[in-house]
Structure formats: C-alpha cells, structure tokens
Amino acid sequence: xxxxxxxxxxxxxxxxxxxxxxxxxxxxxxxxxxxxxxxxxxxxxxxxxxxxxxxxxxxxxxxxxxxxxxxxxxxxxxxxxxxxxxxxxxxxxxxxxxxxxxxxxxxxxxxxxxxxxxxxxxxxxxxxxxxxxxxxxxxxxxxxxxxxxxxxxxxxxxxxxxxxxxxxxxxxxxxxxxxxxxxxxxxxxxxxxxxxxxxxxxxxxxxxxxxxxxxxxxxxxxxxxxxxxxxxxxxxxxxxxxxxxxxxxxxxxxxxxxxxxxxxxxxxxxxxxxxxxxxxxxxxxxxxxxxxxxxxxxxxxxxxxxxxxxxxxxxxxxxxxxxxxxxxxxxxxxxxxxxxxxxxxxxxxxxxxxxxxxxxxxxxxxxxxxxxxxxxxxxxxxxxxxxxxxxxxxxxxxxxxxxxxxxxxxxxxxxxxxxxxxxxxxxxxxxxxxxxx
Ligand SMILES: Cc1cc2nc3c(=O)[nH]c(=O)nc-3n(C[C@H](O)[C@H](O)[C@H](O)COP(=O)(O)O)c2cc1C
Numbered sequence: 118x119x120x121x122x123x124x125x126x127x128x129x130x131x132x133x134x135x136x137x138x139x140x141x142x143x144x145x146x147x148x149x150x151x152x153x154x155x156x157x158x159x160x161x162x163x164x165x166x167x168x169x170x171x172x173x174x175x176x177x178x179x180x181x182x183x184x185x186x187x188x189x190x191x192x193x194x195x196x197x198x199x200x201x202x203x204x205x206x207x208x209x210x211x212x213x214x215x216x217x218x219x220x221x222x223x224x225x226x227x228x229x230x231x232x233x234x235x236x237x238x239x240x241x242x243x244x245x246x247x248x249x250x251x252x253x254x255x256x257x258x259x260x261x262x263x264x265x266x267x268x269x270x271x272x273x274x275x276x277x278x279x280x281x282x283x284x285x286x287x288x289x290x291x292x293x294x295x296x297x298x299x300x301x302x303x304x305x306x307x308x309x310x311x312x313x314x315x316x317x318x319x320x321x322x323x324x325x326x327x328x329x330x331x332x333x334x335x336x337x338x339x340x341x342x343x344x345x346x347x348x349x350x351x352x353x354x355x356x357x358x359x360x361x362x363x364x365x366x367x368x369x370x371x372x373x374x375x376x377x378x379x380x381x382x383x384x385x386x387x388x389x390x391x392x393x394x395x396x397x398x399x400x401x402x403x404x405x406x407x408x409x410x411x412x413x414x415x416x417x418x419x420x421x422x423x424x425x426x427x428x429x430x431x432x433x434x435x436x437x438x439x440x441x442x443x444x445x446x447x448x449x450x451x452x453x454x455x456x457x458x459x460x461x462x463x464x465x466x467x468x469x470x471x472x473x474x475x476x477x478x479x480x481x482x483x484x485x486x487x488x489x490x491x492x493x494x495x496x497x498x499x500x501x502x503x504x505x506x507x508x509x510x511x512x513x514x515x516x517x518x519x520x521x522x523x524x525x526x527x528x529x530x531x532x533x534x535x536x537x538x539x540x541x542x543x544x545x546x547x548x549x550x551x552x553x554x
Contacts, residue, residue, distance in 0.1 A: 196354020
C-alpha cells in the first residue's frame with residue numbers, strides 16, 4: 118500500500134577525509150586532497166583547517182617568542198588580561214593571540230594564519246575543479262573562543278563558492294511574524310559542522326559536507342562575516358573601554374542639530390554623582406536646560422553681565438561688540454547643563470587658611486563630578502564642552518534659573534552630537550607628568 122510521498126525532511130551528512138599526509142611548506146593542498154580519493158560531488162562543501170593552509174603557504178616564521186609574533190600580527194588590541202590578548206589581526210579577525218599558533222611547530226618558529234584566507238579558499242576550489250572536475254564550495258576554518266559563551270567552535274575565516282551569509286530579513290517565520298534582523302552565518306555553521314568530525318588531534322584536517330548544495334553561490338567571502346566597526350557594539354574589552362572612555366573625552370565645540378536624549382544625560386548624572394567628595398557629602402547638582410527658552414534667557418543674561426564687566430575693564434564698545442560676536446560654544450549647543458556646587462556639608466574653621474582649603478576640597482570634588490559627567494556623556498556618544506562662564510556671574514545665573522543662594526554654578530556644559538571628530542592630539546606620556554620619590 119503506497120500513500121502520497123512524505124515531504125522531504127532536510128538533512129545533510131558530514132564526514133572527515135582520511136589520508137591527508139603531514140603538510141609541508143610548498144605542498145599543493147588541492148593535489149593532496151585530490152590524492153586522498155575524496156569522492157567529491159558537485160555541491161559538496163569542503164571544510165579545510167587553516168593550519169594546513171598556513172603550512173602549505175609557508176606561513177611558518179621565525180620568532181623569538183610567540184608574543185613577538187602576536188605583536189607583529191596585531192592591528193588593534195581589543196582586550197588584555199594578563200598574558201592573554203584578544204586582538205584584531207591583519208586579516209581583520211578579532212581573536213586570541215592574533216591567530217598565531219605555536220603548537221606543533223619547531224622551537225623558534227610560529228605558524229601565522231594564511232595571508233588572505235579567502236584567496237586561499239578560492240585557490241583550492243579552482244584547483245579541485247581542474248583536478249576532479251567538481252564544483253564544490255571551500256571554507257577555510259579556524260577555532261575561535263567567543264565572548265559570553267564558554268567553549269571553542271570553528272568558524273569560517275576563508276571561503277569560496279559558498280554564500281557565507283543567508284539574509285532572511287524581509288521574510289516571515291512559520292507564524293507569519295516578520296524577520297527583521299535574521300542573517301544566518303551559514304559559513305560559520307558549516308565550519309562548526311566540520312569540526313565535529315575533524316576533531317582537534319585526530320590528524321583529520323579536512324571534512325566534507327554533502328546535501329546542502331543550496332548554500333553554494335558566488336559573490337561572497339568570509340571577510341563579509343566580520344562586523345563593520347560602526348555596527349560593533351562591543352569594540353573593546355571592559356578595562357580597555359574604561360580607559361578609552363577617559364582618553365576619548367575631548368572638548369567638542371561644534372554640534373549637529375540632532376537632539377540630545379534626556380535619558381542619556383540623566384544616566385551621565387547618575388555616573389557623575391559617584392565621584393569622590395569630602396566628609397561623605399554629595400556636593401553636586403546639575404541644572405538641565407532642556408527648553409530653548411531657558412537656554413536663551415540664561416545666555417542673554419550672561420552676555421549682559423559680561424558686557425558690564427568689559428565696560429568696567431575700560432574696553433571700547435567696538436572691542437566689546439567684537440568679543441560678544443565671537444562664536445559662542447554655549448549658544449550653538451542643542452543642550453546645556455549648569456553644574457552647581459553646594460557646600461552645606463563643609464566645616465567652618467573660622468580660620469582663613471583652613472577655610473580656603475575646605476572650599477578647595479569641595480571645588481576639586483566638583484571637578485571630579487563634572488569629569489565623571491563628561492566621560493559618561495562620551496560613553497553615550499555625546500560630545501561636550503565644559504566652559505567657565507557661569508562662574509563669573511553666579512548671582513545672575515542663580516537669579517535667571519531660580520536657584521537657591523547656596524548653589525554655586527561651576528561653569529556650564531554644552532552637550533550635543535559632535536559635528537566633527539576632534540583634532541588629533543599626540544598621546545601624552547605619563548613620564549612627563551611624574552616625579553617618583
Ligand atoms: C574649568 C574649565 C573651564 C573651561 N572654559 C572654557 C571656555 O571658556 N571655553 C572653551 O572653549 N573651553 C573651555 N574649557 C575647555 C578647555 O579649553 C579644554 O579642556 C582644553 O583645551 C583641553 O582640550 P580637551 O578637553 O579636548 O582635552 C574649559 C575647561 C575647564 C576644565
């Protein structure tokens with residue numbers, strides 16, 4: 118009794134290829150694979166461990182140490198913990214030790230990744246087509262650790278003839294829900310499947326996947342699997358990000374019209390008020406000027422106060438007008454914050470020197486709080502400029518903003534999205550600022 122044919126259930130098979138000898142520099146890898154009687158068919162995908170590709174390509178180099186080789190292959194340090202370094206290497210891959218391998222190599226030598234793994238894959242693929250008249254996909258694999266997940270898995274670092282990504286965006290799932298973010302890393306999934314049968318130490322550096330002919334296709338390469346920096350939400354390790362947050366804060370004096378997210382400013386205030394301060398006080402207050410009217414009223418009142426100061430200095434009306442006309446970082450900013458200091462927790466010594474020192478303590482704590490604020494804003498990708506103006510006309514500022522007498526404005530912070538990257542500044546070396554006793 119025969120009913121209607123059951124619908125085909127998707128499946129594939131994966132097998133390791135026996136008979137690949139120890140690979141040496143200059144070996145023709147495709148010829149070695151062809152000689153191993155691989156039984157390849159059109160539509161198969163070959164998973165080739167990068168180590169044998171590197172060996173065949175003579176990527177064994179002399180190195181005093183593995184660390185020296187890692188230095189040479191590193192473009193950017195992403196994270197460092199003790200001797201372990203996660204770096205972006207010259208192939209654009211973010212991985213431990215730049216992919217430099219010192220296992221199974223002669224002393225004084227290390228094995229580098231293939232110079233261009235996509236090119237290596239393409240070379241193997243076209244040579245196999247010549248030798249065996251088959252159209253297969255080729256993926257060069259390497260073993261990666263992963264942030265957030267324990268354990269290693271193989272990924273594709275080189276690819277030819279395989280559509281490395283399967284972009285399902287615009288489609289729907291089986292319930293009809295739109296798929297808006299689903300791009301499947303097909304080449305990585307194939308690499309991991311191959312790893313299940315190649316193993317790490319079994320001397321089986323090549324695997325073949327059969328039954329997934331639909332993944333073959335032209336026009337993409339494993340380099341497409343590397344996330345573009347602009348889309349990378351995790352560019353740095355935690356320690357590195359903390360340090361970079363401090364060093365990347367720069368005064369931004371020109372902003373775009375893009376509005377500032379008030380939530381981001383509040384998160385930055387929450388970070389600011391964790392600064393150190395004397396006597397367990399919390400001397401920071403942040404006045405957020407979120408309406409255009411409040412900003413304009415303050416700036417106009419401060420301008421008038423400044424003009425009065427300049428007249429008192431004996432400046433000519435012409436020179437005063439010139440100064441006032443000059444580009445004003447606060448007036449051109451989409452958002453202003455007036456940090457204020459309250460010293461109600463300060464001690465009163467009734468002694469000039471000690472009272473001056475007491476106020477200084479609060480002022481430096483205020484500086485720490487504002488710096489925290491600026492760094493946290495930078496972390497929110499917001500530029501800022503801390504300028505002094507409100508300190509020179511505190512009464513006016515208090516009056517216009519309706520602030521209590523005990524609040525001392527400590528400058529003003531212009532906040533916004535930077536119109537341009539700040540000018541490069543040479544790195545400052547600690548040595549120039551240090552005296553050791
Ligand atoms: C208390 C204080 C007052 C400042 N006042 C002004 C100012 O009135 N105008 C200005 O353009 N920048 C002002 N700045 C910013 C400095 O010019 C800036 O920090 C300096 O040029 C270093 O550049 P960077 O912040 O990009 O590292 C002030 C900075 C501080 C800490």
